[in-house]
Amino acid sequence: MLDASTQKMTRAYAAEVGRAAYVWGWPLVNMHNRRVFMEQLPEPGLLAGIVPAGPPGTIGMLRDYIRPEERIVACPNQDVVYGFGTLDARRGPSVVQVPDFGDRFWVYQVVNQRTDSFVQLGSMYGTKPGHYLLAPDGWDGEVPDSITGVFRYDTRVAVVIPRVFMDDTDADRQAVQPLVDQISVYPLDDYDGTTKVVDWGSVPSFGKEGSTGDQEETQWVDPNKFFEVFGEVLDEVPARPGEEGLYDWYRSVLTAADTHPVIAETLQQAALDANAVVSELFEFRNYGIPVAHHWTTQRSGAAFxxxxxxxxxxxxxxIFVNTANETTYYYQDLDSDGERLHGDNRYSVTFEARQIPPVRGFWSLTVYNKHHFFHPNELDRFSLGTKNKDLTYGSDGSLTLTVGGTAPTDPELLANWLPAPAEEFTVYLRAYWPDPTILDGSWAPPPVRRG
Structure with missing residues (x-):
């Protein structure tokens, strides 16, 4: 029988397939590399003293908002107390604890290696307190009777990100800590039916704290090494129905590269070329669903x-957005005239009295620098919204937030002002547990006006 794997392949053909594979597989390789990195951690704790993390099968938790020095995940928010950790199907199931949050908003995001959600844990689901199991599809062990529910995933890697809303007040910081200390993820082998309490304020720190400088997100995908792990990633993420031909197509060039150095070189160059395509997708104005006044949004997050x-x-x-019913996101790079937002200018965003973001959870408007991270400033302020109790409303109930330029001298105006870097920046509106009028498009953010 003839071996089809030995068929001839031109460099031009391999390059075309390689570029498509890079754009398609970029998020999957990103998740793979995060898991490999987390394997170096000996126990749950903080990366550089600021980012929660732990070895696969566990998480770390914060007790306060994420700091602006963070560079592990782009577009963090300062409305919630975060947790973060990875799962590895080869290590078996993990238990995730859900305390009684009362009427406080919370949601646990858990996504597979495709960055698609496979759980429903949060305020919007009426989730009961208890212990839940996160188990690989192939695991056929016994589920303890005291486990409240089971969620399964079909990829090797998954990520767990608890989010717990917290007001920007000292009183609420104190109130949230006992709840946060009851949030934990650990291997099923360590489960004994009790609620484990972790003092997340005294966990170890790994690595040195970096500067806040002009830094991008940690580069989780290196185009020079993409095809070194892509075959392994295809094994980690099984083809969905209808994707089998796509997988065969990608594997054909990997097979050719194994025996033909010139094809291997071609694939590496294809990754470098396609990286420019992925880089363009970093800019919010280059993708998504157009909304009024140059805003964009998306509805497939975590359900791609x-x-x-x-x-x-x-x-x-x-990366790591919630599903639309959990959080709706609006992205803005431009002002109402279509000009790029720039910190030398001041902008205003006015929500009319009955047009303040309709949510059952919370909303916020955040400023990000050109790398989609916080801009360090003297006020230590990066977003405004539900968490802020000192916002000034108009006599008619409207709310005007201002962004960029010099700080207002009037205390009431200052309370509604967000600092911005003296260069290009982005504003980002979150609506957690959005009203149906947000989901059906009846509500949209107001324009970002210069001046």
Whole structure:
């Protein structure tokens, strides 16, 4: 029988397939590399003293908002107390603890290696306190009777990100800590039916704290090494129905590269070329669903399916978004005239009295620098919204937030002002547990006006 794997392949053909594979597989390789990195950690704790993390099968938790020095995940928010950790199917199931949050908003995001959600844990689901199991599809062990529910995933890698809302007050910082200390993820082998309490304020720190400088997100995908792990990643993420031919197509060039150095070289160059395509997707104005006044949004976050464009674009620009019913996101790079936002100017965003973002959770408007991270400033302020109790409203109930330029001298105006870097920046509106009028497009953000 003839061996089809030995068929001839031109460099031009291999390059075309290689570029497509890079754009398609970028988020999957990103997740693979995060898991490999987390394997170096000996126990749950903080990276550089600021980012929660732990070895696969566990998480770390914060007790306060994420700091602006963070560079592990782009577009963080300062409305919630975060946790973060990875899962590895080869290590078996993990237990995730859900305390009684009362009427406080919370949601646990858990996504597979495709960055698609496979759980429903949060305020919007009426989730009961208890212990839940996160188990690989192939695991056939016994589920303890005291486990409240089971969620399964079919990829090797998954990520767990608890989010717990917290007001920007000292009183609420104190109130949230006992709840946060009851949030934990650990291997099923360590489960004994009790609620484990972790003092997340005294966990170890790993690595040195970096400067806040002009830094991009940690580069989780190196185009020079992409095809060194892509075959392994295809094994880690099984083809969905209808994707089998796509997988065969990608594997054909990997097979050719194994025996033909010139094809291997071609694939490496294809990754470098395609990296420019992925880099363009970092800019919010280059993808998504257009909304009024130059805003864009998306509705497939954490439920991408075959929307490979959005999966890669979101992975590059702001990975680990929630599903639309959990959080709706609006992105803005431009002012109402279509000009790029720039910190030398001042802008205003006015929500009319009955047009303040309609949510059952919370909303916020955040400023990000050109790398989609916080801009360090003297006020230590990066967003405004539900968490802020000192916002000044108009006599008619409207709310005007200002962004950029010099700080207002009037205390009431200052309370509604967000500092911005003296260069290009982005504003980003979150609506957690959005009202149906947000989901159906009846509500949209107001324009960002210069001056």
């Amino acid at each position: 399916g075959t929307d490979y464009l959005s999966r890669t674009a979101v992975g590059k620009s702001n």
